[in-house]
Amino acid sequence: MVLDHEIAQMLEAARASSGKGVGELSLADARMAYTTRYRARGIAVERKIETEDFTIPGDARIEARLYRAPGTGVRRPAVLYFHGGGFVLGDIEAYDNQSRMLAALSGADIVFVNYRLAPEPPFPAPVEDAIAALGWIGSHSADMGFDKRRIALAGDSAGGNLAINAALAARDREIPDIAALILLYPVTDFRPFGGKTSYPSIEAYGDGYFLDKSLMDMFARHYLGRSGKLNDPRVSPLLADNLAQLPPTTVITAGHDPLRDQGLAFFEALKAGGTSATYRCMEGMVHNFMGHAGISRGARSAFEEVAETLRRALR
Template identity: 45%
Template sequence: MKDDALDPELKAMLQAAAAATGGPSIRELPIPMARAAYRERYLARGLRPPEREVAMTEQVLALPDRELPARLYRPASMPEGKAAPLVIYFHGGGFVVGDPAAYDHQSRWIADRLGVAVLVPDYRLAPEHPFPAAVDDAWDVFQAVADAPDRWGADPTRIALAGDSAGGCLTLVTALRAAGERAGPQPAACLSLYPVTDYTDRCGEVWPSITAFGKGYFLDQVMLDWFADLYFLRNEDALAPQASPLRWPSVAGLPPVVVVTAGYDPLRDQGDAMAQRLAGAGGVVEHVQLSDMIHNFPGYAGLSAGAATAFAQVVDRLGVHLQRR
């Protein structure tokens, strides 16, 4: 593999993984075990929690026809009773694995670094809840928070959306839907990390980066297919704009958006295309291209100083947009 620009610590990690004869991939496990393995690995390899105290409380979001668990993180330094910025963070995991517990260290880290509250909803996952369940959950969570900001101690003008991979897709789709309903609440800013934005590979077309980096970089093409097979009941569902936001009819009217792509990520090209389309619509778009990173690099930030620095860089960009309001 051509990896001259790859972060050295990530490169060493990939080489060690390729040489190992370890256990099965998560796709080879029963779904409950796959989710447990993902959680364990994300916590073990990812960011370390901050030294300063960040309080976490278990929450229940009352949505129109269901309840959804969530975790709310608040830095101990955040004054009680004062409305503060709030980031709704949608975790990654291909719409099949991942949960707020897996992202516990990362959520505490974001809350501490930006001095904001972080709400991580436990949105519904496939195969038990195929598309569009996760999309519906993301939209209803944003509406619930925006409609009752006092409950969350949130400044209604500084509610941001963020997420990675599958969660990066949910971030974009939620913001695009809000922009289309101009009379409703709007997010203050968005951070979309290495998002999936287009599933045309389900119908025969494949993005070049999927071919180039679809093997040997942890997230491989077989894994992408496994996730999509579980998420979609029909291939044609994958082409709906709610699944493939690159196909959204109009991408105008969004708040400031930070789109992050990684040089060695199978999803790189479609993330780049999304950033370019948003910029072409006249929005405030920061496209951060991390040429030396892989997909899900925050999940390896405990093993790579470069990955930790890169994640700090992009999270800080979200903080700048929240401070400007």
């Protein structure tokens, strides 16, 4: 498979620069760099989207932002979205343009969950926030104007991991029924982040393709510390005993992504467990292609395909 030309140019420019990679920076600088780069490379906002910031109450007050496309009706489909960044990086502002365009193109309300980042609270805080956010949305769907029969979970990278955790909780606790689960280049097996196992895609694309091994090591250090819980199914949901009766799931990976193979492995585990699942590999793309839609026509096309996947899932 051939790497997208415009993304290849971005990666080549990054290699040629003398600046440090995100994984080599202090935590504060890494967070600032992630947000700055994500916004600079992301998709441009082309339509007016209404937004509303709110707080999900509980033991940990979770910030969230609602993105609503105009004219979407009284009872609207909604997507609870969890962002990537290794459980350590990323926030509402980094993903603001992406969330606006995802709402515009999918026709669904997007609820962006600004879960707590590690290491300030390490694992399992982000998982707890994801489950708490889903429970609150389920209880307040009517107040928010959502059609409770058309609520989806979605997330990219680490956010895909959180979406899986929330879906498992919804299945086991019935909080609430989920119409669809959309996973974008998800973290399903955290063991490679701790150097405990590997996949061919990690060996092929673990250096120089946006998500590299040094960054994965940084994420593991901050998220798990010395707990060593790489085999905990909340950390590595691929290892969960029961993946049956999850909502219809779409797993989308990228051809030049170190996480590609574990995304495929999760899809295969879903199918083996009897869950309805679809798999799509975006050839020529790298990890985090949703965040490159402003600099690559191929990534823009992939972004639009993701939005259409959401639209179809919530019809």
